[in-house]
Amino acid sequence: MKKNILSITIAVIVGLFAGWLIFGNSGTDAAAVKDVSDMSDSHDHSGDNANQMWTCSMHPQIMQPEPGDCPICGMDLIPAETSAEGLAMNEIKMTENAMALANIQTTIVGSAQASNDDGMISLSGKIAENEENNAVQASYFDGRIEKLNVNYEGQKVNKGQLLATIYAPNLVAAQQELITAASLKESQPALYKAVRNKLKNWKLSDKQIDAIEASGSVRDNFPIYATVSGTVAEVIAKEGDYVKQGQPILRVSNLNSIWAEFDAYENQISNVKEGQNIKIVTNAYPNKEFNAKVSFIDPVLNNATRTVTVRATLKNTEGLFKPGMFVNGKLKVLSESNNDLISIPATAVMWTGERSLIYIKTNPNEPVFEMREIVIANRNGENFTVKEGLENGDEIVTNGTFSVDAAAQLQGKKSMMNKSGGKTTTGHEGHLGMQPTEDEMESSSASAKKRMKFPEKFQTNFSKAIDSYLKLKDAFVSSDAAQVAILAKKVSGEFKSLETEKLGEMEKTHVNKSIEMLDLISKNDNLENQRAHFVILNENIVTVAMNVEGADPILYVQKCPMANNNKGAVWLSTDKDIRNPYYGDAMLTCGSVIEEIN
Structure with a gap:
């Protein structure tokens, strides 16, 4: 009995000792692991979160200490770059x-020789009527058109063909004079001859x-x-129709x-001479x-284009060409050599009127x-051929150039509108991306209203033209460059x-400037360039609209603070909902x- 109790006691003691060896050290290790884990968690969430900032990929001026949505466009914010080390001053x-x-797309540029058809320059154009061969068929006497035998455009006409029949009271009287003079031609030949000449002047033939x-x-x-x-x-x-003598009936x-x-283009004029051969396709x-x-x-340069x-x-003579057809012409470059020139797409170039700018990937x-x-x-x-500023092998932005320029503007670097760099104000500093304050709205309204006066008829016709403008705005929203034009x-x-x-004068200036911008947009097939002209167009149209009475339906002046290189741009809409055309x-x-x- 005593031996059994002793054996049990020894077994219990051994089991307790073994348990201490196994579970005691494990608990210590677990505690150690827990302590390390706590330190790691504490470091990750306290240190990084305190320094990490979040920005919008399209609006890099937005900086927030935590993720969320962009207050301007509603896009998800992304982690901001922690530094820009290694960048040059204007990179x-x-x-x-x-x-x-x-x-944004980039292209590595090379010599113009490979893409320029062996020293040829290309011109775009249209087939037009030869105005030297145009003729106007007019009425030779006063009267009423009883029958018009040629009455639609495109109809073929041959010389001597009957065009129209006219009732002419003056000719009725002249005929009676002829019949009377004919009976007196023996005694009064001069009178008879004068009456016949009178009818000839009205283009009546001797036979008639x-x-x-x-x-x-x-x-x-x-x-x-x-x-x-x-x-x-x-x-x-x-x-x-009643027509007067000499009044046109047809244009043939x-x-x-x-x-x-x-x-x-202006920079191509030196390569074009009269008498020069041109190949047309x-x-x-x-x-x-x-x-x-x-x-x-043409000796006169078109200032608009x-x-x-x-x-x-x-x-x-075979009738292959129809007025209005699009054609391309190729001319031999007159300069001695173009081996050093580089060809780049026209979409890569931003033109300010004085400078031609591109963005290069450094x-x-x-x-x-x-x-x-x-x-x-x-x-x-x-394409453009570049004389200076690029070398073979350079990689340039060929699509999205204005977006890159907008990013440079926001970061205070040299840009299209900022030659020297440095931050520029936008007129909404402190409220960028937010709804405008009441003061800002009143200021905008006051600056747009110039107290201009327009005649009632002008206001009526302007309101009708706004309907077409709204369709143009919608085409910009759809980014449809062809429809925009x-x-x-x-x-x-x-x-x-x-x-x-x-x-x-002030009213005329706004209207004429609007027409100028519309013509530039219609002659341009690059959407970014069209939108640049649309900014100026709206500055003038909105000003006129604010001074025209009786808008029906109600028009809303809307503004994007990011457009126009972060300077902001306006447009008109009949809907309060924002649909950004820029x-x-x-x-x-x-x-x-x-x-x-x-």
Whole structure:
């Protein structure tokens, strides 16, 4: 019995000792691990969170101490770069996310020789009527058009063909004089001759005059015959119209010879001379090449487009060319050599009027960019040839150039609108990305209203033109450059029809500037350039709209503080909801209503 108790006691003691050896050390290790874990957690969450800042990839001026949504565009914030070490003074570094959202693309440039068709420059243009071959078919006497035999555009007309029949009271009287003079021609030959000449001056032929004299009866209606052959370009009068002597009835164009009219940019003029050979290709016949010579160079430069018209005359006896066709012309470069020139896409260049600027990628492995000024030699279609500022192998931004420039502007680096660098104010400092304050709205309203006066008829027609403007704005929202160009041309036509003769100088300035910007937009196929002109267009249209009474429906002046290189830009809308025309889907809801026009 005693032995059993002793054995049990010894076993218990041994078990307790073994348990201490196993679980005592494990607990110590666990505590140690827990302590290390606590230190690690404490370091990760207290140290990093205190220093980590969050920013918006599209609005890098936004800085917040914690993640969330951008107060401007609503996008998710991303961790901000902790430093910009290693960057030169005017270099900027963008995140991969920002580059993807802005669709920034780069290209390594090379010699222009490879892409410039062996020393050729390219011009874009259209087929136009040869105005030297145009003729106007007019009425030779007063009367009413009883029958118009040629009555639609495009109709073929041959010389001697009957164009119209006219009732002419004066001719009725002249016929009676002829019949009377014919009976006296033996005794009064001078009178007889004078009456016949009178009818000849009205383009009646000897055969017609002899027929009237032989019949002895007066005709009420007289025919008008075509004096030239060609194609009807315009029908000016219609049946039933009363026409005066010399008043046009038809405009006829002889399309056996046509003009190919090209736009040559200012820096291409030195490579174009009269008599120079030009090779012409049309979209309609892409596999055919037509040879011609430059027959005319406009001596006056178009201030709006900075181009001159270069014209070549083409034979068109087969009727291949139709007025309005798009054509491309290629000319041999007149300069001695272009081996040192570099060709770049036109989308890469920002032009301020004085400087041509591009952004170059300075680090091949990272998205680091710097603005550079270049000297352009020529524009060849959709490309520029660069004389100075680039070298073969340089990598440049070819898409999204204005987005990179906006980022440089925000970071205070050299940019398109800021030659020397340094932060610029935006007019909304302290409220950037937020809803404008009441003071800001009142200030904006006061600056826009110039106390201008417009005649009632102007105001009515302007309100109608605004309907077309709103469609243009929607095309900008959709980022549809082709539709933007079409609608801008339409709005320009409506603005040109506004009666401005009775307007004051200030009022005329705003209207004329609007038309100028609309014409530039309509002639441009680059969306970023179109939007740059849209900024100036809106500055003028909004000012006019604020001074026109009776807006129906109500117009809202809306503003994006990020547009126009962070200076802000406005536009008009009939809807309070923001649909940003300057960024489209990238920042569709960026902006706010700053004024209501009712």
